[in-house]
Amino acid sequence: MKADFSKRLKKLPPYLFLEIDKAKQKARQEGKDIIDLGIGDPDIGTPEEVIESLYKATKDPRNHHYPLDQGIADFRKKIVEWYRDRFGVRLDPEREVLALIGSKEGIAHLPLAFLDEKDVALVPDPCYPPYRGGVILAGGTVYNMPLLEENNFLPDLKRIEKSVLKKAKLLYINYPNNPTGAVCEKGFFEDVVLFAKRYNIIVAHDAAYSEITFDGYKPESFLKVDGAMDVGVEFHSLSKTCNMTGWRIGFVCGNEWIIRGIAKVKSNIDSGVFTAIQLAGVTALDIAKRHAERMNLIYEDRRDALVDGLNSIGWKTRKTKATFYVWTRLPAPYRSSIKFAKMVLDRAGIVLTPGIGFGSAGEGYVRMALTVSKDRIREALDRFKKIL
């Protein structure tokens, strides 16, 4: 049997990271010592308290059933508390909070709730790939907003043509940003709210890295801005905040109508997050502050080692205030991020993510994740020195 893939499936861009993954596996099989700066997945495990809490919750048969669609009351209540304490944002746990099977799930399902054919979604370029994928799978059209270094990796909303704005229904933004590591000021969020109201566009802010910050920087919530609750939602995840990527737990907060749309899609596709994982999520939010403080010292130390080291061998790399990524232009004379990444893997056994994998405006850059030890970062720098 070889049925034709649907048009929307065929429209999806190739998942570039899969190819890098294959090349990496092959190199490992050949016995090479690989330093993986590719994936953004914390190397340090989930905190012990969270694991204990899952263990306990799993033993209780009351937690073995289908979970409630919107998430258990304890988890939603804890999210509301966390938003109040961390961001000074007030939320209604019944109507403005929804548990997700990782934030990626909600991010990718959102377009199914609001986009029809010919509707446009405004998507940053480069970006976290599920924004683009979710829009295409829903049958919508992607409009790429380039994130340029000279504009501090913020989209220039004023440059979007009127004809596009007429059809635009959804806008994705993401600060602190993956892959660029950029952060934004509150003024940008205010501009986004005015823009969204003026053109009647839903805003989806992805705040996955709000807790991974350095140099005393603390981002605000998009929802804190006047009027944001009228136009948007904010996605959050325990993956990066609490080293829980494999657990699949996140949440979305904000505008009731948008939340209701996502919930309706989900009720037709999945049956929620395992209750015991939600209870572990309560513990995770309880310790999130302490945990992030500890992790951020580690990431900051690695960032300094990597960025200072790269700059000392001729790269021009800036220190970012947030996320565990270093986003840097290719050293001269290289131009193709894929060719560069392949060369570095072949000759130095270092995995990097080519910028073009995040969108065409990412070409000319590579992303390095700070999810390996400082010793390995030093080793990577030694190897760069030898091949460049």
Ligand SMILES: *Cc1c(COP(=O)(O)O)cnc(C)c1O
């Ligand atoms: C890692 C990441 C997420 C988190 O995804 P989960 O599904 O919650 O694991 C969301 N957005 C961005 C930009 C990310 O890099």
